Amino acid sequence: MATVNARPLVSVHQDGTVTASSISLPAIFRAPIRPDVVNFVHDQIAKNTRQPYAVSKDAGHQTSAESWGTGRAVARIPRVRGGGTHRSGQGAFGNMCRGGRMFAPTRVWRRWHRKVNVTQRRYAMVSAIAASGSPALVMSKGHIIHETPEVPLVVGDKVEEAKTTKEAMMFLRKCRAWSDVLKVYKSKRFRAGVGKMRNRRRIQRTGPLIVYNKDQGLVKAFRGIPGADTIQVKRLNLLKLAPGGHVGRFVIWTESAFRKLDKLYGTWRKPSKLKTNYNLPTPKMTNTDLMRIIQSDEIQNVIKRPNRKVLRRTPKLNPLTNKKYMGKLNPYANVERKLAQYNQKIKIERKEILRKKKAGELPAKISKEEKARTAIPPKKKEPREKVEPKKIKYIGKKMKRTKKPKSGDAAAKKGKLQKAPLKPGKPKPGASKGVKTGKTKPLPSKDSKTGKAKPLSSKDGKTGKAKPLPSKDGKTKKTKPLPSKDGKTKKTKPLPTKDGKTGGTKPVPSKAKQVGKPKGETAKAATAKPATSKPATPKSATSKPSQPKSTPKKDAKPTPKQDKPKQAASKK
């Protein structure tokens, strides 16, 4: 419904041309079109012209029949008395009996007529008129208005004075409404069904409806035109305006009739003058173009995106057998597996060597060349992920106590450790530093790999131990962000490696380093290291976490770093 202000002008047609006069569209044509209301009201009102029908009131009871009762091998239905005729003894009264009364005989006092509230009736009327102003609805009702100049079609008052049907016909021709009438002609046919023999033999379509103000012969003139109806504007009839309960009849208004509409039904601003206490119905939506509303900027800018994501069930695969899935859940699993395989290989080889030695197949001392040959090649460095580990924002507050690992150091140490070749037959007394893999490994201080092994303990002051169980070390600050790959931890001084680099990522050890490094060098390195990292040591030494029953353990514990140089020196 457009605003009442924006009412267009309807021009008056006369003799096939547009006259100078034009009328602003009455407000009624902007009223809400409620086909449901129209249908309901039409149903009710159509009942009001009914004539009662009923069966005769004593049909089927004009006998004095009585039931014979039981015991006579007949049904207990009342039977006609007397004798001497076929009728005697026959069943009577029941609806199942021949000649009996019907079930529920129709009565005249059936409620034939229906009351409809006045406002409702008017609402339907208004809707029907409004619908007649919509060419789409009129066409969908089936009227042929392709050629009519305008809808609603308003015509000069001259037609009210038409006297002959010929004039009426000419008028319709000029209005270009004749094709609608032609359609009526074409639709003349016999009714299907029994109505044929009930005085309703012929049927035809409805044609145009002429609404006039003053009848000066118009009614009689249009009487002869099939399908055309005429109505006075003050006495509009819903049964004519919405025949069959469906809106959208083709209406031709005379000018004076058209002008009367505002007075009859009012505009929203002004109530009706000719009806008491009535104004046009207010619609529920001012703008009924829902699509346009939805596509408007105001709404489009505020609505959320359509969620086209289809959440499907992800199947659970067994990570213990499915490597890919294991990798998803635990990215370290691959490394673990490869290490395990590697270590197994080493183990086998060592066993073999031991066995050979025992059997005397191998010399006790192995030459350098032999060593070089049998040395296990250094493992290729694991491809590291390049992303810099940063502080991860967890949902909710992260508990302060949890520790974060030191990225580079741990990984490097691990890598380094695995590369250390076992020198068989070198028991290390008191070498229970308890680090590395489950196998017996040499003391880091004696190992040619000391340089690399040392960084192992860089976190906690260079004891042979790896990082102790969390949350007991006073040194570690838990809430610090993960260190960068450069190993620039804020906590401890990064140890200078042999390469002179600081930091966690230790380079791949060259083969030269691995094999046959003189102890002295390593010892020097050993000495060098503690010197640089001494400031860190005392703290860690004192704050060593003590296991619950580890008093014996403490004795066995390797003395803090300070002892190492002594050891190294002694070994020299």
Place this chain on the structure above:
Amino acid sequence: MEPSSVVKKVRLPSVPATLLKRRKKAIDQKRKDLKKFAKVLKSRGVKRTETFRKAEKYIKEYRLKENQEIRLKRNAKKKGAVVVPGEARLAFVIRIRGINQVHPKVRKVLQLFRLLQINNGVFVKLNKATIMMLRIAEPYISWGYPNLKTVKDLVYKRGFAKVNKQRVPLVSNTLISKYLGRRGIICMEDIVHEIFTVGRHFTSVTNFLWPFQLNNPTGGWRKKTNHFVEGGDFGNRENQINCLLRRMI
């Protein structure tokens, strides 16, 4: 007079404005999405390294612990002393028997342990209270001290999470980090670690896990109606639980 110059007619766009608006919006949205996605990818990468490091760390830790124990024993032996190992802190409890004709006390205890079905298993922190509870329900449960492999296998193969009261498989670490992230547990290895070392968030983690639904053991039970020490199955079987679980997982 006709103008000599030809006026160029400007061709109006034949595409309706609403369509153009929609297209523009789509393009902008796509740009935003790409940016968002880049961030997501980055955070994923970060998380992945984090889990990697954690796993690494834990392996070290486990090994360290193991070796420490070994060392203790060895040292003690050397000195002629005796090491009394600590009492187990972690137990895995399996419900052995069905739901019919259960004593109310036992029923309640089993309910509290979330053992509502036969062959359901849960991790339990051992303390005076829980041990007493286990004693009450003894004929219905078989329990013991799981080792690391058992814990891992359970969590990886049979691990399901309780999410919105639903039993959801542990298919990715995002699920874990979403619900346990604020306790610092973001991946499977974290869960395993928390359980195995009975950490501070043991209860949260075990509660996050749906009670394990296990198979019947291949090779069968010995005798469910007797205690383990009597040649049966129920009760505390300490480390032997690992053998049993190997056959049940």
